[in-house]
Amino acid sequence: MKHIKSHFTFTKQQRSGIFVLLLLILILQSIYFFVDFSSEEFQVNPNELAQFQAEVDSLKHIEIQNNKPKIYPFNPNFITDYKGYTLGMSSQEIDRLLAFRKQNKWINSVKDFQTVTKVSDSLLATMSPYFKFPDWVTNPKPNFKSKYNYSETNNKPKTFNQKSDLNSVTAEQLKQIHGIGEKLSERIIAYRTKIGGSFIADVQLQEVYGLSPEVIKRTLNEFTVKNVKPVTKxxxxxxxxxxxxxxxxxxxxxxxxxxxxxxxxxxxxxxxxxxxxxxxxxxxxxxxxxxxxxxxx
Incomplete structure (x- = not known):
């Protein structure tokens, strides 16, 4: 009993501390019951809120645009099924384009593309800025048809005597052939120089890199090998x-x-x-x- 009583015996300093603690508890309880802690209602400015929301929407739009797949310039003649779908074309519109290209025909303008595919004006407006046609379509040479106006259907093949010599033709003359520009004309002259300064036969024109069968045909309709240097066989x-x-x-x-x-x-x-x-x-x-x-x- 004496031992238990010792736990409730306090010194003067301890009693003072207990008194101060009880006083603090009483003060805090009074403050809690008698002081109103409710804050004033927050006033929202509708104009500022609308402006902030507009800024957030603008940032979201920019982020969405940045995350979209980038579209690079392309030739619409070579649109594949997958490419067409990503651009928003329907399967019917893609089929019309592919059927047109199977006829070995070419689209050379935005108007041609819409005529063939029948895409809507709105879709065309989103696609056409990325169309990239060959230079000879967008920037035709003024003298393109001045001398060698070649037509696959109307022109009859020229005779040997009517053709010019392929071994004396210049780069400027070659550039007048439909499909031959600055680089291809230089390649033909360079190849002729590489093999000794003259072609032996027309078939060697096939060895020039970048010449398609159609362009070779047009070239050989105007030129042929005539003056050949002697070749030791x-x-x-x-x-x-x-x-x-x-x-x-x-x-x-x-x-x-x-x-x-x-x-x-x-x-x-x-x-x-x-x-x-x-x-x-x-x-x-x-x-x-x-x-x-x-x-x-």
Missing amino acids: LNLNTASIDELVTIQYIDYEIAHHIIEERTLREGFKSLDELTKVKDFPVKKIEIIKLYLTLNLD
């Missing part, structure tokens, strides 16, 4: 490996296979028999045959 049945590798598209491996095939056949009877040679570049045979001859004696 190799006898296919006697040429050595070292001689054969001097011909374009024939390397040492192919030359070795040619010698093997020649031995098996006991001599070639025709230049076309080269197509039977292992790894022979068949697509280039017409070029290779220009530098070969065949002595059957």
Whole structure:
């Protein structure tokens, strides 16, 4: 009992502390019951709120635009199914475009595109700023039809005498052919120089990088090989490996296979028999045959 009583015995300093604590509790309880802590109603300015909301909406719109896939300039003649869908075209509109291109026809203006696809004015307005047509469509040369006005349907093929010499044609003359610009004309002249200053045959025009079959056809309707420098041709049945590798598209491996095939056949009877040679570049045979001859004696 004496031990328990000792827990309730306080010093003067402790009693003072307890008194102060009780006094603080009483004061705080009084403040809680008698003081109104409710704040005044917050007044919202409608104009400021509307302005703030407009700024937030503007930032959201900018973010949405930045997250959209970027569209780069493109030629509408080469729109694929996927590209058309991403631009907002319907399957019918895409089918009309693809059917038109299968006829080997070209769209050369925004008006042509709408006429073929029948897209709406609103969709056309969003797409057309990204259309990029070739330079010869958007910036046709003034003298484009001055001399070589070529028409696939109306012009008859010219005779050999009516054509100019492909070995003396200039870059300026070549640029008057539909489809040949500054770069292609320079490539033709550079290739002619590379092979010794003159073409041996018209077929060599196929070796110029970037010339499509249509452009080659137009070119050969106006020009042909006439004045040819003498070319030393190799006898296919006697040429050595070292001689054969001097011909374009024939390397040492192919030359070795040619010698093997020649031995098996006991001599070639025709230049076309080269197509039977292992790894022979068949697509280039017409070029290779220009530098070969065949002595059957």
